Amino acid sequence: MLIRSPKDFWAGLLFMGLGIGAIAVGSRYNLGTAARMGPGYFPRILGILLIVLGLIITFRGVQARGDAVPKWHWRPTLVVLGSVVLFGLIVAKIGVAISTVVLIVASSAASHEFRPKEAVVAGVLLSALAVGVFVIGLSLQLPIWPVLGR
Amino acid sequence: MELLNHLALGFSVALTPINLFYALVGCLLGTLIGVLPGIGPVATIAMLLPTTYALQPVSALIMLAGIYYGAQYGGSTTAVLLNMPGESSSVVTCLDGHQMARKGQAGAALAIAALGSFFAGTVATLLIASVAIPLSELALKFGPAEYFSLMVLGLIGAVVLASGSLIKAIAMIITGLLLGIVGTDVNSGTQRFAFGIPELSDGIGVVGVAMGLFGFAEIITNLESTEKRELITSKVKGLWLTKEQFRAAWPAVLRGTGLGSILGILPGGGAMLSSFASYTVEKKISKHPEEFGKGAIAGVAGPESANNAGAQTSFIPLLTLGIPENAVMAMMVGAMTIHNIQPGPQVMTSNPKLFWGLIASMWVGNLMLVVLNLPMIGMWVKLLKVPYRMLYPAILLFCAIGVYTVNNTDVDVAMTAFFGFLGVLFMKLGCEPAPLLLGFVLGPMMEENLRRAMLLSRGDPTTFLTRPISVGMLIAAVLLIVIIALPNIRKKREEAFHEET
Numbered sequence: 001m002l003i004r005s006p007k008d009f010w011a012g013l014l015f016m017g018l019g020i021g022a023i024a025v026g027s028r029y030n031l032g033t034a035a036r037m038g039p040g041y042f043p044r045i046l047g048i049l050l051i052v053l054g055l056i057i058t059f060r061g062v063q064a065r066g067d068a069v070p071k072w073h074w075r076p077t078l079v080v081l082g083s084v085v086l087f088g089l090i091v092a093k094i095g096v097a098i099s100t101v102v103l104i105v106a107s108s109a110a111s112h113e114f115r116p117k118e119a120v121v122a123g124v125l126l127s128a129l130a131v132g133v134f135v136i137g138l139s140l141q142l143p144i145w146p147v148l149g150r
Numbered sequence: 151m152e153l154l155n156h157l158a159l160g161f162s163v164a165l166t167p168i169n170l171f172y173a174l175v176g177c178l179l180g181t182l183i184g185v186l187p188g189i190g191p192v193a194t195i196a197m198l199l200p201t202t203y204a205l206q207p208v209s210a211l212i213m214l215a216g217i218y219y220g221a222q223y224g225g226s227t228t229a230v231l232l233n234m235p236g237e238s239s240s241v242v243t244c245l246d247g248h249q250m251a252r253k254g255q256a257g258a259a260l261a262i263a264a265l266g267s268f269f270a271g272t273v274a275t276l277l278i279a280s281v282a283i284p285l286s287e288l289a290l291k292f293g294p295a296e297y298f299s300l301m302v303l304g305l306i307g308a309v310v311l312a313s314g315s316l317i318k319a320i321a322m323i324i325t326g327l328l329l330g331i332v333g334t335d336v337n338s339g340t341q342r343f344a345f346g347i348p349e350l351s352d353g354i355g356v357v358g359v360a361m362g363l364f365g366f367a368e369i370i371t372n373l374e375s376t377e378k379r380e381l382i383t384s385k386v387k388g389l390w391l392t393k394e395q396f397r398a399a400w401p402a403v404l405r406g407t408g409l410g411s412i413l414g415i416l417p418g419g420g421a422m423l424s425s426f427a428s429y430t431v432e433k434k435i436s437k438h439p440e441e442f443g444k445g446a447i448a449g450v451a452g453p454e455s456a457n458n459a460g461a462q463t464s465f466i467p468l469l470t471l472g473i474p475e476n477a478v479m480a481m482m483v484g485a486m487t488i489h490n491i492q493p494g495p496q497v498m499t500s501n502p503k504l505f506w507g508l509i510a511s512m513w514v515g516n517l518m519l520v521v522l523n524l525p526m527i528g529m530w531v532k533l534l535k536v537p538y539r540m541l542y543p544a545i546l547l548f549c550a551i552g553v554y555t556v557n558n559t560d561v562d563v564a565m566t567a568f569f570g571f572l573g574v575l576f577m578k579l580g581c582e583p584a585p586l587l588l589g590f591v592l593g594p595m596m597e598e599n600l601r602r603a604m605l606l607s608r609g610d611p612t613t614f615l616t617r618p619i620s621v622g623m624l625i626a627a628v629l630l631i632v633i634i635a636l637p638n639i640r641k642k643r644e645e646a647f648h649e650e651t
Contacts, residue, residue, distance in 0.1 A: 008315075011579040015321045022328055022343075029340055035609030039335040039342055042597040046328050053321040060317075069578050076373035077574055080366060080546065081567040087550045088563025096551075103550060104543045110373050111539040122540055126547055138201055140555050 005066025012058030019050030079110035095143040096135055100127035156506050157279055163507030164514050169212050172205070173515045174522075176213035180220020181523055185228050185530045189545055190238075191221045192587070193365035195481040196357045197545075197552045199488065207489035208504045212511040214485050218478050219461045219512070222421055223267065223519050224530065226454055230259045231531055239421035239457040242429040246442060246449030258391050259450050260527065262399045264520050266455035270407040271516035274462035277411055278469070278509050282498060285470035289495035294602035295613050299620040299627075301596050304473040306627040307417025309585050310634050319585045322576070326586035329354055330593020337601070349561040356484035357556055359590055361549050362569025363576070363583040364477070369542050370574050399451035402432050406452035410459030415466050420476040424460030425453035462512055469505065470495055473592075477584040480591045487591075 003009045022043050032038025060066075083106035091099040104123035108114055134140045163169060183194045195214050202210035225240035230247035243263065250259040292300065309319035332343045333353030344350040391399070409431060410424035432452040433442045442449050465482075467473045472494030474480040486493045491501065498505045523530075553566045573583055607613035615621045 007578075007580040008318075011318055011321075011581055014575075014579065015325065018325055018328070025343055029335075029342060030338065033609060034604055034611065035607075037601045037604060039338045039340040042331060042600065043328065043342065046324050049324050050321060050328070053317060053324065057317055057321065067580065072574075072578060073374045076370045077571065080370050080373070080542075081570050084366070084546055084550050084570075085560075085564050085567045087547075088554055088560035091550075091554060092558070092560075100547060103547055107543045107546050108539065110370075111542070112373075113537070113539040115539070118540070119543070122543065126544055130547060130551060134551055134555075138204075140551070141558060142551075142555070 003061060005061045005064055006069045007061070007067045008057050008064070009061025010069060012054045012056070012061055014054070015050050015057060016054030019047045019052075019054055022047035022050065076110045080107055083107040083110075091142060092147070094146040096131050097127050097144050098146065100130045152283075153279055156502075157510060159502060160279075160506030160508075160510030161514075163208060163503050164212070164510035168206075169209055169507065169511060170514065172209045172213040173216050173511050174518055176216020177220040177223075177515050177518050177522070179213075180217040180222075181224035181227075181519070181526075181530060182220075182533070183217070184221035184224020184226075184240075185533055186224075186541065187228075187234060189368065190364060191218050192360050192477045192481055192584075193368065193549070194221075195478065195485070196360035196365065197548050199357050199481070199485055200552045200555045202485065203488070207486070207491055207501075208507045210485060210489060211482070211504065211508050212515075214482060215465070215508060215512060216515045219271070219458060219515060220519060222457050222461050223264070223523055226263045226267075226457075227260065227523075227527055227530055228534065230256055230263065230450070231527075232534065239425050239461070240454075241422075242425050242453045243450060245429070246444070246446050249443065249445035250447065250450065253445050255395075255445065258395055258447065260524065261391055262395070262403075262447060262451045263454040264524055266399070266403040266406065266451045267458035268516050268520045269403055270410060270455040270459035271462055272513060273407050274411055274414070274459045275509060275513040275516075277463060278466055278512075279506075281466060282470055282505070282509070285466065286495035286498050289471045292619070293617070294599040294606065295617050295620045296623070298596065298599040298603055299614055299623040300471065301473060301592055301599070303623040303627040303630075304417045304467065304471075304475060305585070305588060305592065306630055308475055308588055310630045314582045315580065316631070316634055318579075318581045322581050322583070322585040323589035326589025327593040327596060329359065329586070330590045331597055336594075336598070347561065349557070349559060349565075353594075354565065354590075355553075355556055355562060356481070356487075356587075356591060358553055358562055358566040359569050360477075360481055360484070360587060361553055362566045362571075363573040363587065365545070365549050366566065366570025367573025367577060367583070369545065370570065371577055372538065373542070395447050399447045402428075402448035402452035403455045405431060406455030407459045409452075410456030411463045413456070414460035414463030417467065417473070417475045420464040420478070421457040421461040425457035428452040428456035458516070465508075465512075468493060469497065469508075472497075472595075474588060477587045480587045483591045 026040050026043035026047060029040030030038035031040040031044065083103050086106065087099050087103040101123035104126055105119045108119035131144050135142055135144055183189050194217055202213065222239055225235055226243045229235045229240040229243035230251050233244050233248035235241045235244055247259045250256065305323050309316060309323065332350060334351050335342055341351055406428040409428050413424045413427055414420055429449060429452060432448045433439050436442065436448060464475055464479055467475050468479045468482055474483045483493050491497060550563060553562050556562055576583055603613055614624060
């Protein structure tokens with residue numbers, strides 16, 4: 001079997017996987033009847049539809065010519081998402097001021113033009129801005145500095 | 151006249167100092183993001199949604215609407231001056247707008263874009279005000295079966311008119327519907343697809359989904375490309391139009407406004423489709439089609455009027471039927487839900503101040519954009535000199551704070567990151583994220599109406615086919631798919647979306 005259109009092929013498999021997952025997880029919910037639908041009814045319909053559509057898309061991926069999946073450069077994905085998750089984990093504990101600097105410097109590393117000194121300066125400036133706008137201006141419930149005793 | 155009374159009520163709301171202020175903030179922020187590439191209106195609305203919790207619902211919606219049409223203005227500014235579309239809807243403005251700028255007519259191009267947009271905005275506002283009542287009355291007669299079929303038609307229409315693979319887009323809608331029903335089922339109290347995560351029992355937040363799919367994924371994809379942005383700033387000399395330019399432009403403005411108003415109402419329509427369609431029309435009917443691409447003023451005037459008209463009339467299905475037709479409108483549904491307003495025909499009667507205030511504010515916002523933005527063009531262009539490597543961490547910061555403060559939990563941030571990952575994956579596989587967002591906001595409504603319709607018909611699914619309005623809409627949906635699937639039209643549709651890009 002030859003995959004002529006990798007984009008379609010893999011997209012189809014993804015949708016099929018989602019459909020199978022929805023039906024597998026959803027099988028624990030009460031299906032009910034057509035007149036009195038239980039919580040499992042609608043997800044079951046959607047799951048079946050996804051599997052059917054996924055099959056068609058995969059089939060097209062084998063049959064028709066199409067684009068290759070572009071190369072995935074992992075650095076931007078990992079660094080950007082990682083630094084945001086890190087920010088979420090630390091902001092309530094060490095405060096907006098420091099976690100902003102951490103986020104800015106860490107996420108700047110995702111760019112191939114990364115300049116560490118510039119990133120630190122930007123981090124400090126944005127940190128002051130974030131504290132001013134969000135904590136003082138909009139009075140969001142976030143600490144500015146590390147919360148001691150936690 | 152009733153219409154005048156309604157508009158008077160609307161202006162009494164829109165012209166209060168606080169609402170004027172939020173309209174201004176919305177317009178300025180919208181222009182800002184329109185100027186900056188790499189962040190669109192959907193991600194911006196998601197970013198700012200949390201800051202509107204404390205506002206009155208009407209102020210919040212006025213500000214968010216301002217972001218949407220402000221972005222059209224900002225996008226056209228950079229298209230003319232830098233040959234760089236800030237928004238997808240201003241791609242066609244680059245063609246002739248930038249050529250005009252090269253000939254030293256940047257001022258004229260910007261002026262006609264602003265005046266055309268303002269004219270289109272005025273007409274669109276009046277159109278919304280006049281069709282709102284009859285459409286809402288029609289919608290109030292709808293039962294659950296009609297609503298279900300209307301949503302099917304709306305979702306199908308939304309993907310038919312969008313670019314990209316039709317079948318993948320439908321699969322994305324269904325994925326969105328599935329994500330939309332995550333959480334506690336209202337009828338039985340069952341936790342669905344919550345995987346034991348307590349934060350998921352209230353469902354997935356629209357902010358996280360939109361920010362991940364549209365904000366993070368976009369940033370990551372931008373970072374992957376190593377292309378450098380070029381900056382060629384043209385000088386703007388005098389914002390005026392000569393008599394001949396005016397004469398060449400005004401029929402295009404009229405046609406663009408008409409076309410945009412109609413395409414904006416259709417499901418899947420909105421700013422981008424309108425501007426593409428208008429450019430094609432202007433080129434077709436022009437006596438000098440060879441001038442297009444070389445600085446024809448009609449090629450700026452038409453699409454610019456059309457995209458603004460389309461941006462505004464796309465509010466019609468949302469406000470009267472409660473059906474969002476594009477991703478920005480899906481965000482407006484999210485905003486209304488957060489403020490405990492169920493979008494739909496009842497909004498006009500139960501909350502007339504909000505309804506007419508929002509409509510009147512659109513006109514006010516358009517006026518603000520003309521008055522404020524033309525003199526500020528120089529400042530906006532300077533902003534472009536901030537390199538992307540410094541811009542995106544700041545965008546990430548605002549996103550992270552925004553999503554964290556929705557519920558003050560790190561789970562939401564992690565969830566957003568997950569959707570960012572999904573967004574990149576979908577982009578790699580050639581799947582557009584907009585249909586997923588539409589399905590996501592409509593998921594619970596669709597299930598509820600399906601349930602009610604089937605309960606009323608005692609489990610007989612033919613109820614959708616025996617009720618005339620319902621079957622009409624389903625037939626329309628099927629026809630749309632069939633027409634698009636025909637080889638000839640499919641080819642034309644692909645051409646239409648590729649020709650000008």
